[in-house]
Amino acid sequence: MTTRLSLAALPAIETAATPRYRRETLSPGIFHFGIGNFHRAHQAVYLDALFNLGEDHDWAIIGAGVRDADEVMRGKLRAQDWLTTVVEQEADGSAARVTGAMIDYLSPGDTEAIIDRLADPNTRIVSLTITEGGYYIDPASQSFDPSHPDIVHDAAHSDAPGTVFGLILAGLLRRRDAGIPAFTVMSCDNIPGNGAVTENAVxxxxxxIDPALAQWVRSTVSFPNGMVDRITPATSERERRILADAFAIDDAAPVFCENFRQWVLEDDFPAGRPALEKVGVQFVSDVAPYEHMKIRILNGGHATIAYPAGLLDIHFVHEAMEHPLISAFLRKVEREEIIPVVPPVPDTDLHDYFRLCEQRFANPRIGDTVRRLALDGSNRQPKFIVPSIADRIESGAGLTGLALVSAFWCRYCHGTTDSGATIEPNDPAWDRLTAQAERARKNPAAWLEMTDIYGALSQDAGFIETFSHALATIWTIGTAATLERYLADAL
Structure with missing residues (x-):
């Protein structure tokens, strides 16, 4: 028999850790956009741990979304008093905890209520987990795109904004007019320089709207950079069933994740912050070396295995790591091409960090899917793979493996696996990508004509030649045989 998750049911739950604080002692200090799985497995877990220490109960979370789909999540969480079961899974076992750091969740579209809460003096941090694609970044230049229709709309309707950034700006303006100090804006998304990117968007x-307003934002509002890390797959019926069977908890929206978590933050919070260093957050003066390492090695590693695994009809990430060709491909690309162009990180051995990533990828209980890793390549490749290619070119070093990573992405976007199975759309730009991949089947260089993704690399003769040879090889002999040639230094 399972227990339906709710505040009233907490005393009856014996299979999971539950909050050691009373929810009525919490008051809001953080307003968070994007109550998805990663946020609930990461930021919310850190705060829950801090509250369990009896610390900083005035920093609870109020959530919000801006998409219609966010209302579905809101409905699930509202029915269980905003509680979430987080299941940490490792090869040797699992443990569950119920977190209660969020105390309310405003409806998408309730613009006035959101702006009111942003303007509330108790709101001292506004945080975001809106995915890499939510920042209106031009892929090639990696700079803010002011011509996007959503941004143009908000500039013309600043009193009724539809984007996260329009809402944040409206809240800041209301605080300025009322003489209330600005809140700190903290991105928790996995993008390089996420604080600077967020500042450029706001x-x-x-x-x-007004150049003077932009100057006021830059001179008044703090946007600390941060590096976040925890592998957190999407929740499916599989996870809900495991939770019910193993822990006897009925949760409509549980989160399953690995045990590992990391958060490195620049300590720039003029409006105050919770004492997150007491629960493992690392505060530094410059987060760039840490995020550079993580994005290039971990996220670049995910991109390296995703597309060949997808082409070989492999479903789970740990299954990809069990495939000798794919795991060897990852190891060779990382050690020979990615790690050598990653700058040093304080008190960190990059090869040790990569070995930890390998262990995490191979976790058989996490249930992370190859399809999730392959999602949204048009936004992720310019951040995770293209910069390493550019650094290799600049240093005059070889890039056969990284060119092959891009070629596997192109082949994947053609829309069929090596066995002929259909790959369902897996990118916001899927139609464009599949059309380009079809052109590239006969003329590989056509794929690199996407200058919004490849930028100046589109004109680099050496990269064009190496990529073209890699893609032609994949089409001629298939994924597995291509991997074998690469691993034998025969590509």
Whole structure:
């Protein structure tokens, strides 16, 4: 028999850790956009741990979303008093905890209520987990795109914004007019320089309204950079069933994740912050070396295995790591091409870090899927793979493996696996990518004509030649045989 998750049911739950604090002692200090799985497995877990220490109960979370789909999540969490079961899974076992750091969740579209809460003096941090694609970044230049229709709309309707950045700006303006100090804006998304990217989005939107307003944003509001890390797959019926069977908890929206978690933050919070260093957050003056390492080695590693595994009809990430060709491919590309162009990180051995990544990828209980890793390559490749290619070219080093990573992505976007199975759309730009991949089947260089993704690399003769040979080889002999040639240094 299972226990339906709710505040009233907490005393009856014996299979999972439950909050050691009373929810009525919490008051809001953080407003968070994007109550997805990663947020609930990461930021919310850190705060829950801090509250369990009896610390900083005035920093609870109020959530919000801006998409219609967010209302579905809101409904699930509302029915269980905003509680979430987080299941940490490792090869040797699992453990569950119920977190209660969020105390409310505003409806998408309730613009006035959201702006009111943003303007509330108790709101001292506004955080975001809106995915890499949510920042209106031009892929090639990696800069804010002020011409996007959503941004143009918000510039013309600043009193009724539809984007996260329009809402943040509206809240800041209301605080300025009322003489209330600005809150800190903290991105928790996995993008390089996420604080600077967020600042460029808010100030870029402000500049379309009034250049002086943009200057006020840049001079007044803090946007600390941060590096976040925890492998957190999507929740399916599989996870809900495991939770019910193994822990006897009925949760409509549980989160399954690995035991490992990491958060490195620049300590720039003029409006105050919770004492997250007491629960493992590392505060530093410059997060860039840490995020550079993580994005190139871990996320670049995910991109390296995703597409050949997808082409070989492999479903789970741990199954990809069990495939001798794919695991060897990952190891060779990382050691020979990615790690050598990653700058040093304080007190960190990059090869040790990669070995930890290998262990995490191979976790058989996490249930992470190859399809999730392959998602949204048009936004992720320019952040995770293309910069390493550019660094290799600049240093005059070889890039056969990284060119092959890009070629596997192109082949994947053609829309069929090596066995002929259909690959369902897996990118916001899927139609464009499949059309380009079809052209590239006969003319591989056509794939690199996407200058919004490859930038100046589209004109690099050496990269074009190496990529073209790799893609032609994949089409001629297939994924497995191509991997064998690469691993034998015969590609």
């Amino acid at each position: 100030a870029g939107l402000a500049a379309l």
